[in-house]
Amino acid sequence: xxxxxxxxxxxxxxxxxxxxxxxxxxxxxxxxxxxxxxxxxxxxxxxxxxxxxxxxxxxxxxxxxxxxxxxxxxxxxxxxxxxxxxxxxxxxxxxxxxxxxxxxxxxxxxxxxxxxxxxxxxxxxxxxxxxxxxxxxxxxxxxxxxxxxxxxxxxx
Numbered sequence: 001x002x003x004x005x006x007x008x009x010x011x012x013x014x015x016x017x018x019x020x021x022x023x024x025x026x027x028x029x030x031x032x033x034x035x036x037x038x039x040x041x042x043x044x045x046x047x048x049x050x051x052x053x054x055x056x057x058x059x060x061x062x063x064x065x066x067x068x069x070x071x072x073x074x075x076x077x078x079x080x081x082x083x084x085x086x087x088x089x090x091x092x093x094x095x096x097x098x099x100x101x102x103x104x105x106x107x108x109x110x111x112x113x114x115x116x117x118x119x120x121x122x123x124x125x126x127x128x129x130x131x132x133x134x135x136x137x138x139x140x141x142x143x144x145x146x147x148x149x150x151x152x153x154x155x156x
Contacts, residue, residue, distance in 0.1 A: 001049060002048060002072060003025040003043065003044060003045035003047055003048065003067075004023055004025060004045050005044070009063075009064065014066050014092070015146045017065075019065070020068065021041055022067070023070040023071065025044040025075065026037070027039050029098040031098060031118035031119070032118075037146065050081055055085055057085065057086065065091050065092060066072060066112075067083075068083070069082070069083075069093075070092075070096045071098070079106060083110065085111060087109065093149070094111060096114040097115050098115075099117075100117075101115070112135065114135075115133050128148055
């Protein structure tokens with residue numbers, strides 16, 4: 001099990017999806033300039049049990065199309081459990097990881113994967129110079145371009 005902050009509905013992190021986003025605490029990367037350094041503390045937030053997760057998915061049923069995790073790859077078993085539950089609810093899944101490589105046993109449960117640490121000089125997914133990548137796991141297609149210059153809206 002791991003902790004997370006209060007989940008939120010997000011619209012831009014996964015192109016063309018309405019996502020319920022969970023920020024998982026205990027990040028071990030510690031990127032300089034991180035927008036949420038409180039997520040480095042494993043004890044920050046509240047425990048995300050499978051029952052609590054299921055209850056939230058039921059609460060938002062029909063309103064969301066995707067479940068997004070900011071982190072959690074450092075706790076693969078509880079993350080995989082949540083990904084499986086999300087799929088059972090008919091939802092797409094996405095992981096935002098600061099790592100370059102994510103374990104295959106996690107990837108097999110994802111529809112989308114963002115990799116790469118935050119590097120202030122290179123910016124995020126919306127910067128053409130970014131080191132980060134947003135991948136459609138099923139096709140292997142790099143979708144990072146959808147975050148630049150309004151292309152996300154053009155793709156709908």
